Each structure stands twice: as structure tokens, then as C-alpha cells.
Amino acid sequence: xxxxxxxxxxxxxxxxxxxxxxxxxxxxxxxxxxxxxxxxxxxxxxxxxxxxxxxxxxxxxxxxxxxxxxxxxxxxxxxxxxxxxxxxxxxxxxxxxxxxxxxxxxxxxxxxxxxxxxxxxxxxxxxxxxxxxxxxxxxxxxxxxxxxxxxxxxxxxxxxxxxxxxxxxxxxxxxxxxxxxxxxxxxxxxxxxxxxxxxxxxxxxxxxxxxxxxxxxxxxxxxxxxxxxxxxxxxxxxxxxxxxxxxxxxx
Numbered sequence: 001x002x003x004x005x006x007x008x009x010x011x012x013x014x015x016x017x018x019x020x021x022x023x024x025x026x027x028x029x030x031x032x033x034x035x036x037x038x039x040x041x042x043x044x045x046x047x048x049x050x051x052x053x054x055x056x057x058x059x060x061x062x063x064x065x066x067x068x069x070x071x072x073x074x075x076x077x078x079x080x081x082x083x084x085x086x087x088x089x090x091x092x093x094x095x096x097x098x099x100x101x102x103x104x105x106x107x108x109x110x111x112x113x114x115x116x117x118x119x120x121x122x123x124x125x126x127x128x129x130x131x132x133x134x135x136x137x138x139x140x141x142x143x144x145x146x147x148x149x150x151x152x153x154x155x156x157x158x159x160x161x162x163x164x165x166x167x168x169x170x171x172x173x174x175x176x177x178x179x180x181x182x183x184x185x186x187x188x189x190x191x192x193x194x195x196x197x198x199x200x201x202x203x204x205x206x207x208x209x210x211x212x213x214x215x216x217x218x219x220x221x222x223x224x225x226x227x228x229x230x231x232x233x234x235x236x237x238x239x240x241x242x243x244x245x246x247x248x249x250x251x
Contacts, residue, residue, distance in 0.1 A: 002029075002030060003066065004027035004028055004029050004030070005028055005029065005030045005064070005065055005168065005169055005199050006027060006028040006051075006062070006063070006064050006065075006169060006199075006201065007027045007061075007062075007063040007064075008024060008025060008026050008027065008051075008060070008061075008062055008063075009025050009060055009061050009063075010023050010024070010025060010059060010060035010061065011023070011024040011025070011047070011050060011057050011059070011060035011061075011062065012024070012057060012058050012059040012060050013043075013046055013050060013055065013057050013058055013223075014058055019222065019223050020043045020046040020223050021043045021046050021047055021050065021057065021060075021223045022043070022222060022223035022224040023059075023060070023224065024043075024047065024060070024220075024223065024224065024225055025225070026218050026225055026228060028169065028199060028201055029199075029215075029216075030199055031196055031199055032199060032200075032215040032216060033191075033195055033199075033200045033202055033213050033214050033215050034200070034201050034202065034214065034215065034216050034217075034218065035201075035202040035203075035204060035210045035213065035214035035216070035217045035218070036201065036202070036203050036217075036218050036219075036220060037203075037204070037205070037207075037210055037217060037218075037219055037220070038219055038220035038221055038243075039221065039243065041222065042220035042221055042222065042223065043220050043222070043223035044203045044220060045173070045203070046223070047203075047220070048084065048171055048173050048201075048203055050062070051082070051084075051171055051201070052074055052077065052082065052084040052171055053069070053072055053073050053074035053076075053077045054074060056071065057070065064077070064080060064081075064082060064168075064169070065080065065081065065168055065169075067080060069082070078108065078165065079108075080168070081165075081166070081167050081168030081169060082167065082168070082169050082171065083162035083163075083165050083167035083169070083170055083171065084162070084170075084171040084173065085155075085158050085159055085162055085170070085171070085172050085173055085175060090158060091146050091154055091157055091158055091161070092146065093145070093146050093147030094145065094146075094147060095145070095146060096142065096143050096144060096145055096146065097133060097138055097141050097142050097143070097144055097146050097149065097157050097160075098126070098129055098130065098133065098142040098143060100146055100157055100160075100161055101129035101132050101133060101157075101160055101161055101164045102125045102126060102129045103161075104160075104161035104162070104164045104165060105125050105128060105129060105164045105165070106125060108164070108165040108166075128164065129142075129164060130142060132160045132163050132164045133157075133160055135160070135163065136156045136157075136159060136160040136163070136190065137156065137190065138153060138156055138157060138160060141153060150183070151178060151179060151183060152179055152183035152186055152187060155175055155176075155179070155183075155187060156187070156190060159172075159175065159190075163198070167198070168199065169198075169199045169200070169201065170198050170199070170200045170201070171200075171201050171203075172191075172200055172201065172202045172203065172204070173203050174203055174204055174205065175187055175191065175202075175204065176188075176204060176205075176206045176209060177205075184206055184208075184209060187209070188206075188208070188209040188212055188213065191209075191213055192212065192213060195213065202214065210231075211231045211235070214231055215230070216228060216229060216230055217229065217230075217231055217234045219234065219237075219240050219243065221243045226239055226240065226243060227239065227240050
């Protein structure tokens, strides 16, 4: 069996007397969508912050594609192929959709923004950026100012910016956050088209989306994984139903 792309072992994070991540161990296999769910205070956001390098764990390790990244800063993790989207859309609202993707490519390449005027006309940046926008269904919206895009389109643009960096693993932090039912359905269909092409760790509260998209699901409660398995196994797990699936929860 191939080594997991991401291996998390004994990950622990305290905030004072609160244990946000409690000796957490899980792995993400190459090509899968691995969803992480759990009730309020389960530690999902803390987990993503530690994986992206925004927070340093108190104990444990994070191995990504064979490299120990536990103590690496976010830019170093990005260069290794780890890309994160945020709960709150993170785009340059005054720039066009195309310019946003060009900026993502330029930043990932380590080029200075001082040369932005010439960079936005560079075919070596523009053509890959247009290809990514086509991939996410925004090809015809490339020249629209991103602040004028619909909320769902802005979330797609943010994911396009992560895809432009050619990631090995996408950390998707609540991609349906703030969406109505129709936009959530469109985002689910969009992510379904990416399934198998990209490895994803998905944090999401929309259970319909989770059970449609995920190959495996890990359930967190108070920072500890109480179950990991295929969607059918998670649905049938009594402890999971008692802890989470039978309850409505806010983000």
C-alpha cells in the first residue's frame, strides 16, 4: 500500500486549559477527498491552522509527501505543494478574476509584485491563469472585477487561485460557508468534478456535500478523532450520530 500523502501523528495543541487538538492521528491518501467534521469546538479550524503552518503544535508531527513539515512556515509548505482556502473569501476584490489568478501564480513563483504591470501582460502567466479559470467554470468571467462576482463565484475564484499553484494537497476550510442552498449545490458539483484530480482535506458543515464528496470521513469531538471511515461506516456509527450527525450546528 502506498504511503499516505499526509500523515498526522499525535498532534496536540493547548490554549490555556483548553485542549483544541488532542493527540490527533490521521492520514490522507493520494487522490482522496478526506472530510473532517465535528460539532462546535471540535478543533477543526485549529487543525487546519496547524497543517497550513499558521499555528505551531505543542506536540506531534505532520509529514507531507515524505517531508516533516511540522516546523515549516506557510510559504515553505506552499512551495512543497500544500494550498489552503479560507472560511472567509480571500481575494483581491478590486482586481479582475484573471488578475487574481495571475497574482497567485506570480506569488508562488517568488516574483516581486513590483513588476506587476509587466507581469499581468506576460503570456507565460496569463495563459495558465486563463486555463485555470476555464477549469473552474469562470472562463467567461475572467475580465470581471472580482468584487462584482457572485459569492459562489468568488469562492470558485479563491479555489482557482489555489489550483494555479499546482498543489499536491488542497486544504479546503468550509468552502460552502455563507452560501445558500443553490450556491452550495453548485460548489458541491464543482468540487465533484475535481475529485480524483486533486487530493483534498475538506472541513465542511454541509453534511449533504460531505457525504456526496468524501471518500473517507474523520469525526472530531473535543480535538480527538472518535471515528474514521467511509461515509457508510460513519453514517452507521452510533457514537458519531450521538456526538454530531443528529444535531444541527453552526460554524
